[in-house]
Amino acid sequence: MIVITSNQISEEQVQHIVSEIEKEGLQAHVSKGADRTVIGLIGSVNPKLAEHLRQMKGVENVVKISKSYKLASRDFHPDDTVIDIKGTKIGGGNLVVMGGPCAVESAQQIDEIAQLVKAAGGQVLRGGAFKPRTGPYSFQGVGVEGLIMMAEAGQKHGLLTITEVMTPEYVDICAEYADILQVGTRNMQNFDLLRKLGTCGKPVLLKRGFSSTYDEFLNAAEYILAGGNPNVMLCERGIRTFETYTRNTLDLSAIPVLQGLSHLPVISDPSHGTGRRELVEPMSKASVAAGADGLIIEMHTDPDNSMTGDGVQSLFPDQFAALLKDLEQLAPLVGKSFATAKAPASEFARV
Amino acid sequence: MIVITSNQISEEQVQHIVSEIEKEGLQAHVSKGADRTVIGLIGSVNPKLAEHLRQMKGVENVVKISKSYKLASRDFHPDDTVIDIKGTKIGGGNLVVMGGPCAVESAQQIDEIAQLVKAAGGQVLRGGAFKPRTGPYSFQGVGVEGLIMMAEAGQKHGLLTITEVMTPEYVDICAEYADILQVGTRNMQNFDLLRKLGTCGKPVLLKRGFSSTYDEFLNAAEYILAGGNPNVMLCERGIRTFETYTRNTLDLSAIPVLQGLSHLPVISDPSHGTGRRELVEPMSKASVAAGADGLIIEMHTDPDNSMTGDGVQSLFPDQFAALLKDLEQLAPLVGKSFATAKAPASEFARV
């Protein structure tokens, strides 16, 4: 860490800062510049000291040098994390596609869609049983029964399943039925939920908060990792900007940036990232070209009548299938292999 | 609701849209314009129909006319909500000041600060027992004991108390000890928490999500109101923008805007809204001049050694006292009365 002083600081104030640093068992290196003095700290600085120094007289700024996340950082874990779920590998050189409806609506609906996802070459079935909704009067999901319907559809068609969990008390039941638990964008900093997921025993797909920086995103992942769960996927799903034509602005630079800063797989969500069906195909391709380790895409057999009203961003089944065909061509050009799940359906039986 | 068609739509497609609307028992008014046709819907439109229409062939856009929140809207509740807590009135022509540390650290600390808040003319003691922190390695609050310490300090000095609740399972215990429950910015759309607060029996101060629109903010309030709790305060605490010099950009226009759209009291938080001590005083005054119904301000006896490191935005006690003196002069100029809590200390006894 570095302390930058104002151009008015006295020698006495510098000495006071140095003594505060040394009191904490750290070394202080003082460099006097033309109009400012800079004091470097050697050793592990706790955040309280950082703030204390920032507030001392004569201090203009304090600059962190080390990152506040460790387990999520590639600095300390140079190799890619590869998450192996029943034989499907996420991360490394693999491309994974997760498809399905915004919400599970009925056993028949999810079964039908699972069959289509599998036929198109997808490896994971997505679907929400509990839905976060902006207003209290909207459809809020079918609940636990939806979890069961989705687990059965996944098992029958040989697909992994992913579902969103919104509150700590539902983590256990979701972990019982789904292969991957998803944290939604509004919950990226629901710290109690993150802590609970650290011990849930299932891989977690963590969506970026719609106004969260990369640094905050990786710190949120750190909560889960620090709890003992190493299987975290990062998901870029669009950020809020001044542009309102698209529902969000899908930040594809996040893909190579996060892959540089972290070893965790990075998934792209072009459905929520754009909020418009006609943009899902080009942005899916762009995501893969940018190096994404996977995609999570909304697909619905009857999007115009979806219960959540999110159908506007759902692909029709034939669009989904055509897209995955194109991705098979595209993936090798960026060094990715796109292979459907190899495990026999029996492996998908719920333990 | 209004459906706007593309300039390519056929007469047949228009008729199809009209029949879909009438199927739901609503009337459709068709207006043919120079290059577009507009179809107005008469009756209460459910969101599913809205989305269905948006996705039909020939439809370019669907514009909501009615607001999605009702209970929070001034349309249906023209008079200001005034929340009366043990004789202290929030809303209407009153100005309330809530002061205290970011986090409760010890019984002595909170008692000392409570005494200072009261002496300066504040009516509510703020303090966090559970702290939301960006990274998992930071101080996370002293927990339930902190609630008890704060309740005792409030009771002793004749102050109401407010504390943040982060997860549904802690609502009951917080409601037992505190007079007002606070929802933090990261939890504005933690819908399970909002629902739980709808039945908690205590007034709630709801902070605006740091990237939430006024509309989303009022919809979040609607969750609490719809649960049966009419005592909600809205709190502007700064939004995230491209400017990083300040921690957030305090959006003071939110004060008159929200007071226009809603009947709920609007509180300003210049401490988190700026993240810089030297800005708290001018932005507190600006908040009151803009018409705020109250302020929530961080104050600490030793901010440079606060346990959360948020001391950088905390006022010193003498700054807090001087500010409140100035507010006494300012409040009447904007039609507000700033009076300390009139209730005898006995009323503050926990039931």
Next chain:
Amino acid sequence: MIVITSNQISEEQVQHIVSEIEKEGLQAHVSKGADRTVIGLIGSVNPKLAEHLRQMKGVENVVKISKSYKLASRDFHPDDTVIDIKGTKIGGGNLVVMGGPCAVESAQQIDEIAQLVKAAGGQVLRGGAFKPRTGPYSFQGVGVEGLIMMAEAGQKHGLLTITEVMTPEYVDICAEYADILQVGTRNMQNFDLLRKLGTCGKPVLLKRGFSSTYDEFLNAAEYILAGGNPNVMLCERGIRTFETYTRNTLDLSAIPVLQGLSHLPVISDPSHGTGRRELVEPMSKASVAAGADGLIIEMHTDPDNSMTGDGVQSLFPDQFAALLKDLEQLAPLVGKSFATAKAPASEFARV
């Protein structure tokens, strides 16, 4: 256009609005809803009337149905604009790559780089002679001599040239020497400059303002088109968001969105869009996968010593060449042909 009334409006106020509309020779269609009345206007509405209505008593909102740009809109020009410059076609099914340094520094530098751009398969040489700089003490470009150096290098190596023009008085001289004139992000709404470019006789690459919406962007293009110049390219170059790790957030959704709203070619600038060399390659590929009609990329033989200090986002020549090889594979997968300029060098002679 549609006028939406408040829920308090009287019948008399509605009639007053209607008469104001009819006074302008337009028809008004009144639809009474459950709690609001909606008034549709038939005919071409001038902006003054729109504002007048918005401010009338009882009016809550006014919604534009038609777009304010016409010439830039695909509604009135369904086919792609293809700009043919000396045999190189931009738009339609072609992919164009523009490469070169941030600033022209010397005749030798630009000649050397032109040779490398050509060898790699690029069709256009980019380079700034006049540089917009945030502070007054930075290098501001070599001026008119730079234009001459670049024209000579382009002519020698059979490349088109593009350069930025910052002020109306330099349009003529830039148009004399360069094949394409570029409007920088800070000048997207420099309306005097746009007007002047409408009559300059050369194609224009218009960069999106770093905080401009799609609508404002297309209105800025409209200024040039309305002046009589049909050869405008739109360039997405990153927008300003809360994320500061990247210099800007490259908004790749802009590519399919703008191609949908407009018939003009859309170019992507991953260099300024990210501000980081290591992101240029993945974001170039992502841009092409998203459907871009071209790329504008900074390349420098000695980026660490570039005079503008923008070298941090410039590719090395070998990176540039390797990227273009990869794009040759990628382009056909998204229906684009990537062909180097076919014109003989003689055609590049300045007239």
Next chain:
Amino acid sequence: MIVITSNQISEEQVQHIVSEIEKEGLQAHVSKGADRTVIGLIGSVNPKLAEHLRQMKGVENVVKISKSYKLASRDFHPDDTVIDIKGTKIGGGNLVVMGGPCAVESAQQIDEIAQLVKAAGGQVLRGGAFKPRTGPYSFQGVGVEGLIMMAEAGQKHGLLTITEVMTPEYVDICAEYADILQVGTRNMQNFDLLRKLGTCGKPVLLKRGFSSTYDEFLNAAEYILAGGNPNVMLCERGIRTFETYTRNTLDLSAIPVLQGLSHLPVISDPSHGTGRRELVEPMSKASVAAGADGLIIEMHTDPDNSMTGDGVQSLFPDQFAALLKDLEQLAPLVGKSFATAKAPASEFARV
């Protein structure tokens, strides 16, 4: 300046960086930390060296310590700049109010409004002769005649005048007729215009770019100051954020922040900052309470029929007069004196 290395850097790379620094005649101070090495530079660093270092192998980041603006900084000019124009003082302890229409429409209109501004206690008459408009088909101002009409109205009623100048070629004529020249938000980084204003001989009100940081804002002011013109006012006029209910988000924290960083007067523009008439009064008061040195407010005798359509944010004359009365009460509470221009009308004669 400080160079922060990656945790992988070799001793040899550190030495290479040091030698590059020393080659430029500067000293380098090396501090080895637990996982990173930090190199401080002593002496005046030119921007090219900064960028060169940023790009060297093993360098993770380069942190500027000194500010890039000098003349605008309070560091080197501790006392407030007070601009005296014909006896009216702007800056220091004075509050100045500028009022008038968005655009000059006719001699009668501007005369009538000038009379009202003066009667209400305003000191400066605002009005646009040349108007920047998003689309090419909107009213663009009455031009030079408008300048003359406004100069005459100002002279007759004893008011200073301010008008916007959009392009370098109009600086001279605007400077001939107006007392203060205004740079609009879209031109904050029109560097040719800023340079020209550096030598125009009249005070300049520089509006903040709607997406510009404080640092960029002060650098833009530096262009004018560096040209030899010390009389610059900074104007906060709202920034672009995700919130679209208001036209912009008026960033009132900018007032105390800019007054801390700079010695230049800071003016607030609540009309453009909110875009809604009903917010102008509360945000004007809030601006003064936050410490603004002045306000620039749109007022129109017939806002519903203003030619620019900006009437929606213009006050009616009686609202303007009532607001200024309230400000007279408010100003002394924040240490400001609000006095109308003392100069006799004769002084307002154009030289």
